[in-house]
Amino acid sequence: MTQYLLSVWHTEGDAMPPEDEIQDMYTSVEEFNEELRQSGSWVFAGGLHPPTTATVVDGTGSEVVTTDGPFSESKEQIGGFWVVEAADLDAALDIAARGSRACHGRVEVRPFQDE
């Protein structure tokens, strides 16, 4: 079994979907999460507040430097993620396809290193 990070990315400046679509999305994501728990693939998942709520901490120097804003200047920002356990990449891609449909967003699949 391999663990995978399934992350959902939003492009900054994209219009917010209408309220009823957001409600639909919450419902379908909750159903999908329940499927994951039932099938035993679930490890962890969560949605994130917008990138404007992020703070970057740099402890690599002698003094800790704290700055406002997301780490990346990129227009693409992570909005939420799942950590799942799957037999192989094909199984993870299948989960990702269902997740993508549920959350109305594209999903990046990335394997975790072995512990």
Place this chain on the structure above:
Amino acid sequence: MNTPAHGEVEAVYRAAFGTVVASLTARFRDLDLAEEMAQEAFVEAVRRWPTEGVPPNPAGWLTVTARNRALDRLRRESTRQARHEEAMMLTAPEDPRAPVTSVTDERLRLLFTCCHPALAPEAQVALTLRLLGGLTVPEVAAAFLVPERTMAQRLTRAKRKITAANIPYRVPRDAELPGRLRGVLAVLYLVFTEGHLPGSGEAGLREDLCLEAIRLARVLRELMPDEPEVAGLLALMLLTDARRAARVDAGGAVVTLDAQDRSLWDRAMITEGHELVRACLRRNRPGHYQLLAAVNAVHTDAPTAADTDWAQVLALYDQLYAVTPTAVVALNRAVALAEVQGPAAALPVVDRLSLDGYHPFHATRADLLRRLGRGEEAVAAYDRALELATNPAERAFFIRRRATVAGEVR
């Protein structure tokens, strides 16, 4: 045992390489190890076969030699993972005379792994040629005109992704199979077209790549005899490659189908291709490659260009367009339409297609305009084709045609 002639070891090795890598990958789940040990077994063969003779089952000999070397290697490296140690304990070195079984399935698994859609298309092609085709890294690099180091990195990165992301080593389940098989066929056809019409470099044709693609398609057909598209792809390659000797003239220019010396066509390949197409027709599950093969069967069936059954070609393109409704298919259909109804009927059809960046579009337009006596427009269209075309044999043909048409205009 017979003593191998020069080059025979190489040929045997090339044919057996995929089998050896597949068999070792199945056993050790480590592509790098499988590849390295297959290479070492070959070195061993080069050293021993010339004096001891080629063993009766060369693929089996190479597999067992590579497998034993892998076990030796793992035994030495005691720090390796537990699964390797397990593999070591399970089996003692094997008798090199023992038959190797069910290797065909292993090759199929390897092919589907190499052509996994999670890998970049260029990596899929490179892995297939390297691990199944047995081409060396410099050979794969030369085939795609990239520096050796770039190709080595591309292969390493792809193999690392297969391991890290846990890309499965298996033939996809029935539900996924049609989609995944399409990917495999696309990779093999890409290898073939790169040989048939290299997009870059000095060569107008690259025979080695065509032959390699045909060889791999034969392997796939042997492994999946019930898939008509596999047979269709093999037939398409055979019927295209059969015309190789007639395709480029002494001046290095492409010779169009109507002007080819048909006595140069390879009759054995044509016969085999026709048989495959007939078998596909009996199955009656038409698909993209089968229909393209059928078009080529019609062409190769005609003793002279004038005998070509263009109505049949047009009907096949209609079917193909129903399966693959792309502008490129529409363009090729228009070429057949021009033969059946004349260039005046085909030109408006061609003009409606948005293929401005595709040189065959401009070459087709140029030819239709030329036949309609619209020389100046034909010259302009040849100029546009020349701006886009990179294959030297095609360029030579366009330059010559352009000059002829320009001469008539003047």
